[in-house]
Amino acid sequence: MSENDEQQWFQFSLPTTPLLKCTLTDDIITYLWKRIKVAKDENIDVKHQLAGNIEQSLQLTDENDYFFNNVLNDVCRQYVEENPKVASFRNSISDLYISNLVLRELWMNSQLQNDFNPLHDHTGVISFVIWMKVPTSFKEQHEIQKCKNSANPAASDFQIVYNDITGSQRGYSIPMDPSINGTMILFPSTMLHQVYPFYDCEDERVSISGNLYYNGTIGEK
Numbered sequence: 046m047s048e049n050d051e052q053q054w055f056q057f058s059l060p061t062t063p064l065l066k067c068t069l070t071d072d073i074i075t076y077l078w079k080r081i082k083v084a085k086d087e088n089i090d091v092k093h094q095l096a097g098n099i100e101q102s103l104q105l106t107d108e109n110d111y112f113f114n115n116v117l118n119d120v121c122r123q124y125v126e127e128n129p130k131v132a133s134f135r136n137s138i139s140d141l142y143i144s145n146l147v148l149r150e151l152w153m154n155s156q157l158q159n160d161f162n163p164l165h166d167h168t169g170v171i172s173f174v175i176w177m178k179v180p181t182s183f184k185e186q187h188e189i190q191k192c193k194n195s196a197n198p199a200a201s202d203f204q205i206v207y208n209d210i211t212g213s214q215r216g217y218s219i220p221m222d223p224s225i226n227g228t229m230i231l232f233p234s235t236m237l238h239q240v241y242p243f244y245d246c247e248d249e250r251v252s253i254s255g256n257l258y259y260n261g262t263i264g265e266k
Contacts, residue, residue, distance in 0.1 A: 059210055062131050065124060065231040069175065073116060074227050077177065077253060080105050080112075081153050091152050096165035097240075101155040105253065113148045116229075121146050121171050121257055124231060133170050133235045145260040146170065153177075156250040162240035164206060169234040169256030174203070176225050180248035183220035189244055201243035205236060221250075 069077075089104040107113055125134050125146070149169070156162075187198035202218040209215050219230070221243075232238070234256055243250065 062128055062233065064205070064236075065120065067120075067229055069116065069227050069229055073112065074177070076111060077175065080108065081177070081251070081253075084153055095152070097154060097156075097160070097162040099154055099156045099160040099162060100249065103153050103155075105151040105153050105255075107148060107151055110148070112151075117148060117173075117257065118146065121231065124171065131233045131235075133233045146257050147260040148255055149258050151253070151255040154250075154252045154254065156240070156243075156252070158244055158246050159242050161242040164237055164239040166237050167234040167254075167256050169258045171231055171257045172234040172236075173229055173231045173255055175229040175253040176203075176221070176227070176250075177253060178249070178251040179221045179223055179225055180250060181243045181246050182222040184222070186221075186243055191244075199241045202241050203238065204241065205232065205238050207236065 084103040084105045087104070090102070091104045092099075092102040095102050128134060154162075181201050183201055186200040187193065189200060192198040192200045199218060201221045203221060204219070205217040207215055207217065219225070
């Protein structure tokens, strides 16, 4: 190596499982608000099946599979096909499992100040969260007295928790403010996640969650 030669270093990334994020169209949001109204009228409580320490969780119905057929089906099939190595996707080698994804659980959450959703995962193959109404600003929440001097302010955040390539646990926070209304994220159902409480706000935060499953049995042709 001559004196003029210099070592050059390049950073590269190892493959990881991507999450999907999209903004839903106005007609889909309108449909979902109508289903929330129906859910409140029917008042079928599902909080006993869920991890949330929150005000209310009510069962939703997807009338005539409208949301599944117009939003979930195609994007979830593509997600499984492109990421078959994910633990909860491993049975997707057969076309049967990819083509027979079904939405089996759908619910809305009403979260008030001081409510929280502890660290948990879901059943199923793919899960999703849709933020319908976020009444707070993460910038203001992170500046309240109990948070502003923290090295990791997290009030009101939605957080994904995962292990990095060294086995260390990491948190990826999605900050909440009204600009995220109408946004949906998709993630493997085995992905750990949590929701931190918000403070100093009398309004409710409204979100929708659901789980998709393979509608088949191993070995079925």
